[in-house]
Amino acid sequence: MADSAGRWDAIVVGAGHNALVAAAYLARGGLRTLVLERRDRVGGAADTSELAPGVRVPTLADTVGRLRPSVARDLDLRGHGLHFVAPDIRVFAPQPDGRAVALWSDVGQTVHGLGRWSEHDAARYADFDRLVRSLARFVADLGATTPPDIRSPRLGDALAALRLGRTYRGLGRGDSRTLARVLPMAVADFVAEAFETDALRATVAWRGVRHSFLGPWSAGSTAVLLADSAGNDGGAAGQTVYALGGPGALSEALASAARQAGAELRCGAQVVAVTTRDGGATGVALSSGEELAAPVVVSGLDPKRTLLDLVDPVVLGPTLGWRASNYRTPGVAAKVNLVVRKMPRFPAVEEGWEGILKGRILVAPGIDAIERAFDAAKYGRLSETPIVEATIPSLVDPSLVEGAKRGTHVVSALVQYAPYELREGTWDARRDEVAERALAVLEGVAPGISKLVTTRQVLTPLDLERDYGLSGGHPLHGEMALDQFFLWRPLLGHARYRMPVEGLYLAGAGAHPGGGITGGPGQNAAREILADRRRRR
């Protein structure tokens, strides 16, 4: 189709949030951009779906607090209808003994509550929060930086390295030494340096293992915690910010911004191959047989899908093929969404304090409890007592349940550890077990909740792979672990968004700075694509 050969400057594969961010920036940069999405709607894992008549749930991700502020600003997401709600409470962690740890956006309020657990911990919390923020600021700067080219560094790489060096020194002697020491550390050790209360340690440490095939005693989990705290007002408590209308509203705002900038979005269009000539990308082929040409192809898919499914193995070569196949994507999390006919009661919530349930509700009673839940995953088993992190978004966003009976709420629960590779049985046969074990955990802190459930939905790691195209069911497009960070995310030598096929770029969470709803990889990738284009002119 010769007439369409010159129609697109860039084709974006997939319409997850990072792909949409990249598309919007590319279109704003003047590229005629086409986005192709296999599913019937955009957003990937940042999705809102109708689970019961008049009830919408955050299908996978439920909070969006890590979205890079510059993305929201540059793309004017507010102008495209996106509104955030950030409750004062960040995380509420009820314990088996009926007490609870509560971390608030206000440090003073947190400290006040911690005093009931331990004077020592209350006294240390503000310092710890300051330390996390300081270290996370550096991690955020790192996240905004394209990893330098170590093989043939240019001036820009040297400048970027210098700038990072300056930021590192800006931490001050104490914090800079601390950063080098704690990055590879087990998060259980990191929190133990500050706190004596196990419940508090676990509440903070959880973010160091969320979505990772790591336990709190695994080296490198502190880096995951810092990455989760980077870029926004995270601190020791972490983020809890909702998009009104669910995470899908973020995707729609991004899509709207991309369209307004001139990009075209097409759903129901599955890319099956990146077409190449002489080792360079020439466009994509769709499952329908249609071929679309563009000199730039941007993949929002994970690195395995991108390199092993879309690129001809002969073009990729055996060594890179082997390396890509060893990229680690061991998914460990399942998602359980519940519709309840009325708000469950949490005995740990004091009368008049129901607002405390607006944040994340974490059932992770102790470091050992998380570690034991993790142990099961090592042997290919679903945790007997999984860690459950739930939100009740309808408390802050009644629009989610406005079509349902009064009193209806939605509970969105992340259930970990549920390893993709089961030693016994299949996820299709064992789907209900996930819901049952998650409900058993929730019963421990909200007795009677099971009886309130009118509809439930379970997404296992296998569903994540099949429905969302996430290799290994890994929502972060691959482990966020020491061996898949920065210069070597996804692969050493290919961390600069440019894939080994000329003109093919990676813009998803498998690229630096990695997973989570940040828009970071998409924004960074678009910057590099536009820079390459300028260079070529």
Add this chain to the structure above:
Amino acid sequence: MLAQPYDAAIIGGGHNGLVAAAYLARAGRRVVVLEKRHVLGGAAVTEEIVPGFRFSVASYVVSLLRPEIIRDLDLPRHGLDILPLDGTFTPLHPGEGPHRGDGDYLWRVNDHGRTVRELRRWSRNDAEAYEEYGQLMVDMARFIKPILSITPPDLASNDPRPMLPLAGLARRFQQLTERQQAAFVGLMTMSAVDFLDQWFETDPLKATMSASGIIGTFLGVRSPGTAYVLLHHYMGEIDGAFRAWGIPKGGTGGVSEAIASAARGLGAEIRTEAPVDRIVVDGDRAVGVALEGGEEVRAAAILSSVDARRTFLGLVEPGTLEPAFEDEVGRFKFRGSSGKVNLAVDALPDFSCLPGPGEHLRGAISFSPAVDDMERAYDDAKYGRWSRRPYVDMIIPTLVDPSMAPPGKHVISCFVQYAPYHLDAALGSWDDNRDAFGDTVIDRIAEFAPNIRDVIIDRQVLTPLDIERRFGLTEGNIFQGELSLEQLFFNRPVPGWARFRTPIRNLWLCGSATHPGGGIMGANGRLAALDVVRATGGSRRAA
């Protein structure tokens, strides 16, 4: 009466203390070594525990003793003789492995061709991958080895000079192929099992290879940060002329004796049963040490080869150091995780999977039949109990050095993991659990060599608590502090203080608590001594 002050006094006569003494004496310094026990060597010591039976009580193989030290100190002339250990034999339970029946085994030997043939029995892929993997590891070992001889820079310092060796390293890194670079990153960041998974599918092979990654650490084979130690084996291989892997004639005490002899020959004075009570500090500088009897030994430089916690929180008067520094020292993790069971036997163990005596008993015998077994052993330790089915690394030194036991009899050294220093409160103390722990180890061995119970004449069980008491190793950590990623290189033992010097002037650290960590390498003692020589006016006689 105060004696003439020494140029240097060294606290502790372990192998690193002795190496430091030898190098200082070689540079013309007047040196004294002060050892608490009646024997030298610290954890590299040979003792007659059972009449007629001599044991390498703690450390039992020599790994990576730096060739430059062997050369500089002319150790072979001082009696160092390292006998090669050939191969690693992994026995399996009945029904396991391709042979099945009474059980199979995995037996790797130094003869590459034989090992590949053995692996082919298990997996054709693995046999092929083994060659490729081996070559890559040799390349990696060549790249990494110089790090052992670098004094780590302080990243927060404004002085660029100490960074220069890193720049050199970065240049050499650039020259590697991308595949080699990626392998290097993997080695530094991955778990041993994840790293090996890239090549191999044979479970006992992965279990046995990964075992080297967890020795002395409180980590499991699936814990990130354990892959690096896979290299050690290959580092030894490229040392070439002198075998770096093996057992010293006369036990590991033989290494210490050779170094001590070299040090004495160079003029160092070595005193045993001279326990140091404290380091004498005048203002901001160390001026000597006080022995437990009250005697004071004055010296211009003090080198402590004992661990950082004992040095800074035990030997130095509290309040001498900044509280922030003391906090950092307090954070340094020890967490001993291993025990040792030494057996005197009147016959060899008889393995069900390969009965009778034979070559397979002459190397290391690794009780690591499966990755899950290794990991479960670690899980036990995480929750404060010794492994119910521990990993055991067994050596029978008398098969290569019969002088260690009466004729026809043998000594067996069993390194055991995991044995966490901190036991769950419900179990009580290690003193209450020593025998039960010993029995567990024997039971584990008997799973594969049922005759073991009948051949034991006597046994010595060392728990982490015993290792702490006997060798002065805090929390029984055999490396003077965990070799976890955050405690290596410029973080060892305290960020900003990884260059052997300490906040107290004239006080240096020279033991395994410093870079490059533990094992009978001697690199720490040498690097520290060279720094002392530099700091105190260079060599006083041509070496």
